Amino acid sequence: MFRTISALLSTVLVTVLVGCQSSPKAPSPAAQSLVESLAAENPDVVRLTVHQKRADGSGYHAVASTAPSKLGQASDPEDLRAIEKNEVVVLEESGALDITVPICDCGDGKPCAATGVTLKAEPGADRAALEARAKAIAQAVEAGLTKAKG
Incomplete structure (x- = not known):
């Protein structure tokens, strides 16, 4: 009987402790809300990420x-390349394309952020169409970030 109660209490304690573990907090709650909303509106989005420079300027x-x-x-090399070279970077993933698009003009004509848009991609999918779709989603991210700045 004691073992049964002990096992039950252990199970409850583990469940409570696991439930109390917090998920990582987004550095930008407004941007987090935006990407979650856009991903929900676009079921072909596998992953949507916004990359910006750290507040202390130490990197992206x-x-x-x-x-x-x-x-x-830290941002991956392809994310940095998109920002530094102001170019769209496309990587193939299993069943998807990871397309990183530079966004947010810093006032000097150069991007100061990037949006990584990973879209579902069946074999033989039209890469140009997927890239255009990723650019449209990245533009929506940029518009939302600009609006949030006020």
């Missing part, structure tokens, strides 16, 4: 993402 990181593990993490 994910300020918002539908992938909690990305939040606050």
Whole structure:
């Protein structure tokens, strides 16, 4: 009897402790709300992430993402390349295309952020159409961020 109660209490305690673990907090709640909303509106989006410079200027990181593990993490080389070279970067993933689009003109004609848009892609999918779709989603992110700034 004691073992049964002990096992039951242990199970309850583990469940409570696991439930209390917090998920990573988005560095930008407004951007996080925006990416979650846009991803919900676009069911072909596998992952949507916004990369911006850290407040202390030490580099770029994910300020918002539908992938909690990305939040606050340093931006990947393709994200940096999109920002630094002001070009769209496309990487193939299993069943998807990861398309990083530079956004947010800093006032000097250069981007100061990027949106990583990973879209479902069946074999033989039209890459140009997927890239155009990713650019449209990135433009919606940029418009939302601009609006949030006021």
